[in-house]
Amino acid sequence: MFQEQLQNLLNYDPDTGVFTWRDDLPVKRGPRVAGKRAGSRNAEGYLYVEINRRKYKTSRLAFLWMTGEWPTFCVDHINRDRSDDRWCNLRDVTRSENRINYKRAGYPEPPDLSAQFPAAFAQTQP
Numbered sequence: 001m002f003q004e005q006l007q008n009l010l011n012y013d014p015d016t017g018v019f020t021w022r023d024d025l026p027v028k029r030g031p032r033v034a035g036k037r038a039g040s041r042n043a044e045g046y047l048y049v050e051i052n053r054r055k056y057k058t059s060r061l062a063f064l065w066m067t068g069e070w071p072t073f074c075v076d077h078i079n080r081d082r083s084d085d086r087w088c089n090l091r092d093v094t095r096s097e098n099r100i101n102y103k104r105a106g107y108p109e110p111p112d113l114s115a116q117f118p119a120a121f122a123q124t125q126p
Contacts, residue, residue, distance in 0.1 A: 002068075003069075006051075008022070010049070010065075012065045014066060015086065015087075016086060017086035018037055019037070019038040019039060020035060020036060021033060021036055023035045044082065045082035046082045047082075058085045059075040062085050062090055063075060071092040073097075073098075074093055074094070074097075075091070075093075076092075076098050077089055078090070078091060
């Protein structure tokens with residue numbers, strides 16, 4: 001997905017962090033109601049939006065919306081509120097930086113998947 005495609009479907013308010021379905025969409029497109037808040041919260045507290053049968057974290061969509069690029073690493077919620085997608089509350093951090101916030105917030109650490117999926121975590125050599 002690209003920034004233009006995203007902006008054709010959703011509006012994003014960087015001051016509130018809220019995504020809404022575009023008002024100029026047809027009145028109803030499945031669960032998408034024009035002008036209504038987009039997305040839902042998962043069991044971990046993150047907000048997701050489904051687009052073309054794929055779920056996206058709204059924090060990652062905010063990066064795409066604002067910068068035109070996907071975040072390089074992990075999106076960190078500075079205030080540790082996983083549902084607070086205000087632009088001023090989001091930052092692109094490495095996996096190790098994000099793990100530090102897990103501990104500070106009292107969340108269980110995410111599993112280390114590098115042993116399970118070594119190809120995905122392999123460093124490319126020049």
